[in-house]
Amino acid sequence: MLTKEQNEQLTQVGAGTPVGELLRRYWHPIAIAQELTPDRPTKFIRALGEDLVLFRDKSDRVGLIQDHCAHRGASLLYGRVEERGIACAYHGWLYDTSGSCLECPAEPAGSMFHLTVKVRAYPVQRFAGLYWMYMGPAPAPALPKYDVLARPDGRRQITVFPNLDCNWFAAAENAVDPWHLQILHQDQPRSTRRPVNTTRGYVADIEEQDFYLTSYGIMKKRVYKDGRIEEHPMIFPTHLRTGSLWLRTPIDDTHTWQVTVAFRRSDDGSLVDPTDEEPEVSYLAPVKEPADGLHPFTRFNFYAPWGQILTQDMVMWETQGLISNRPEERLAASDKGVVLLRELMFQEIEKVQRGLDPLGVIRDQNHAIIDTNLDNERGRASGIATPTVEWRAPGLEHVPAEQLASLGYNRPG
Template sequence: MMSSQQNDRITRVGKGTPAGQLLRNYWQPVALVEELPVQRPIRAVRLMGQDFVVFKDEQGRYGMLDRDCPHRGADLAAGRLEAGGLRCAFHGWLFDVDGHCLSTPAEPVGSTLCKKVRQSAYPVVERSGILFAYIGGGEPPAFPNFDCFAAPSEYTFAFKGLFECNWLQALEVGIDPAHASFLHRFFEDEDVSESYGKQFRGASADSDMPITKVLREFESPEILVSPADYGLRLIARRPLNDTQTHVRVTNVVFPQAFVIPMSAEMTITQWHVPVDDENCYWYAIFTSFGAPTDKVQMRAQRLELYELPDYTSRKNKRNHYGFDADEQQTQTYTGMGFDINVHDQWAVESQGAIQDRTREHLGTTDKGIIAYRRLLVDAIEKTQAGEKTLMMIDAQQAAHLTGPASIDGIGPADGWDDYWRSSDVKRREAAPWPAPKA
């Protein structure tokens, strides 16, 4: 049982909080590249309760500054891109991507005020369609050589969505292998050839069995959790008969990402990023080991649910997530449609803005969540003590962090562990791009 003080310690992320201090030591997704259009590449961003503005200057450099102008506090997100930086619309003060003040137009000739002013600036890098920023102190960690970062851009696709709840409960739904048999249960199987871009709708690898059938008919997986250099590896095993077993391998990448199978040829790497204590964005990179991703189709599929400019769900708590009682009786377990993002959103938002973990009773299937929370608490304690934490890696270490393997397939009941490992190797060797060996 967890106390309310312990729950606050691992969920609240404002400046100066223990969990917030930890998460600030890592690169955080702050925007999709597509959110900075050519016409006006400026975007207001809220991250862990702080307000920033992200922009791309005339030279093509990305920058992120505190959102309030250091002159009189006006909103820099309403500014103009010109003269080598971002100019405040209030008095014309101009700042470059490094926070240097380039101009204070209303000051007298010869004024040195500009040289004395510096806006807080933060490093920004683009990786696979996502802009990552670092708002911690000291040097940021290196990016691991994971598939989502190693793949050429034509083999990846990035998207995001808003959940109106705390980041931790949103993350925990993705590291819970047992929920899929109920939350994502469909009463009828669809044509798997029509499943491109849809999670839990295709066939498991090395079979023609729809994953919907596996989840529906084999609802009690054996869950195995093991430590990994990057966090945790989770395996959910569902024996189908005396000779076959379904194996699903997923991963927790510390501090707040997971890597899961999307289909036989595609994986999802997903981060849950706090906007503040009561809202978060999920950011995902879809990585294909087969054909280039059909970005147009995948984006169109997701825009059926998510509404721009803030990537908010059209199905939400204000319209009961589109619940339909007839559908719940005949088509889906939740009655909330066929998009599993809606199911996940209902599950985590229904727990409250910040889940009250003092009232929960964990079971055997929650072993992945328990293991992750132990990693999180340990890392918070180390951060408070000024010690290095998991995935605070340098370039040399990053080069050797590859994969991680993420498989959904049906293999032999005996030797299933060898099966998923060999399936991963086989997929990498057949990839049209040089997929790093996991």
């Protein structure tokens, strides 16, 4: 159980808040790289509570700047991109990718006024088919080369989820909550077994659930009575690696963007450069009706055809509320991982407040690929079908881009 103040500390993502500042020490994915095209060179992004515009200028430089023009606040989403940057549609104030204003065309000839104008701008990198942003103090750390993102011996596949209508920390806690696998996900269609007792699910299969710290987060270790072991790293503070890498970026305090990246090794040994790779991308249909409704004023499809495990998790997160009411919860011994994560969060918040780099921040821009033990993951068999969307299952619903607006994808983020 947390106090109201502690719960706010863990969940508020804006600039100047404890977690907001912690999260601003990491690179976060914010968009699918292929979504920025010459025909559609701007995209609205809300991330960590800030409203921004991602754009690609005609010199192929990508920028991330505040949505509101410095002049009188019109949205730069509708700006015209040109060789030098993006020009606000209203009066043409032109910004480059660093946020500097290069021109205010309606000002008197020879005016140097534009030199006094700057908008908020953040560094952006393209990697593994995604655009990543960094909002923290300079210099920016390295974008960590986790194996799923960086291995050159194969290709990646990205799956975009409907935005989660809940705070990011509900998903983070789920990553260190191993018992729910045996209970929540007990009745998958692909499973060859059925539990004898639906209250207990497959709890009796488990000898031990354990956790240990790694250089990049918390390893969740599940030991089965038959000797099998599963280990999934929670990559602090926002990722989880199962068979795929789960990436979650807080949109604001009550919405979260989620994508998975799956890695598939090349059959022929060919190499792929993740810095300009264009992975195959799938967009998943909403899991509730109405698609932008909130519990209890929406009905979730607990058994959505495109991935029951995936939707069941989302239902459990969203139905806790926009922000889980942790002062009212009743934690028990089996919530060891959740407690560990919260302790780690408070510890890392304090590090940031003392001016130190938090867990997993890497300064060496040329660091080696980080092995999260992905290959071993493949070797394991589970009594329960693997909870990933790693290879597109038959029936996985692919939503054509033109339908997305009607499915809630036009919402912030």
